[in-house]
Amino acid sequence: MQMSRRVLSVQLLILLLFIGWWELAGQLRWIDVLIFSYPSKVGKQIMQDAITGELWPHLGMTVGETAVGFLLGTLLGTLLAIMIWWSPFLSRVLDPYMVVFNSMPKVALGPIFIVLFGAGFTAIVVTTLSITVIVTTLVVYNSFNEVDANLVKVIRTFGGSRRDVFIKAILPASFGTIVSTLKVNVGMAWVGVIVGEFLVAKIGLGYLIVYGFQVFNFTLVLSSLVIIAVVATAMYQLVVYLERKLIRQR
Incomplete structure (x- = not known):
């Protein structure tokens, strides 16, 4: 303490x-205060936008997109990791594709998502998922494979099925990794959302950053970055709190 x-x-x-x-x-x-501004000026910008109400729609949209991308990315990534662990054939088929997709710059995929899903909420969430799902899948799947082989042998010796192995050995041993992946996905989700908003949004904190650059209002840019940092930190601390509670309950 x-x-x-x-x-x-x-x-x-x-x-x-x-x-x-x-x-x-x-x-x-x-x-150069035109470029770097300074804290009191940034604080004044945030307060002004908060009082006039201009900040809240942008903040609400970005936080909503991030929450959806974060939760869906973690869920879908974990389910995909379970699928490829369950089927060694599927694992060998998908492994090179996941590695290649993970290495691709997601900014380059953004225009494709915009064409497919339209310029809005869905395209931004899909851009976020393109980052969070693969990262979650790789991390959780590697955790499954690193479980002590002796635990698996014991269950197999007593006639346990693959389902028994997963429920009684693989999943409990990987619980800590799955929960820790939530913390990684907080940052990944924010990256995905801001990248998506850079490309397509007409509302959101990412849009404010782009707009600030366009009109040379760098105080607006920095105030948006400060808000992102504060909200992302709060979201991360919430995940840490949930992690401690879940581990304590186990």
């Missing part, structure tokens, strides 16, 4: 020092 408090104190100190230096550098014009 004492170590955790010390770590948190140092983290907050580093953050405050960074914000303080940034504010000082901006006020004294050590940096």
Whole structure:
């Protein structure tokens, strides 16, 4: 507990020092404020947008897209990992395709998704899924394969089926990895959503970033990035809390 408090104190100190230096550098014009702005100006932009109500539709849309992409990506990725573990034939067939698809830049796939699903919510969620599903599948599937072989042999010795092996050995041993994948997918989901909004959105935090660049309002750009950082951190901490509760219940 004492170590955790010390770590948190140092983290907050580093953050405050960074914000303080940034504010000082901006006020004294050590940096180009047109490009880098400074914290008080960014804070004023956020407050102004929040009070006028302009912020909430963009924030709500982005958070909604991220939540859907995050949950669906984790669920579909885990189900796909179970399918390819269950069928060695399917695993050997899909393995090279998953590796190739995972290595492809998702920005390049965005226009294809836009043509297929239209310029809107669905295309952005599919762009997010293109990132989260494959990552989840590879991580969870590798976890299945790394389960102690002796556990599998014991179940097989007592006449257990493949279903018994999965339920009694593979799934329990991989539970920690599946839950940890949630934390990875928080970041992946935000990346996918922002990439999708860069390409197609007319609403959302990604759209505000693009719009800010177009009109040379870099304070708007930075305020959007700050909001993304805060909300993504809150979402990550929520997943950490759920992870602790689930592991504690087990």
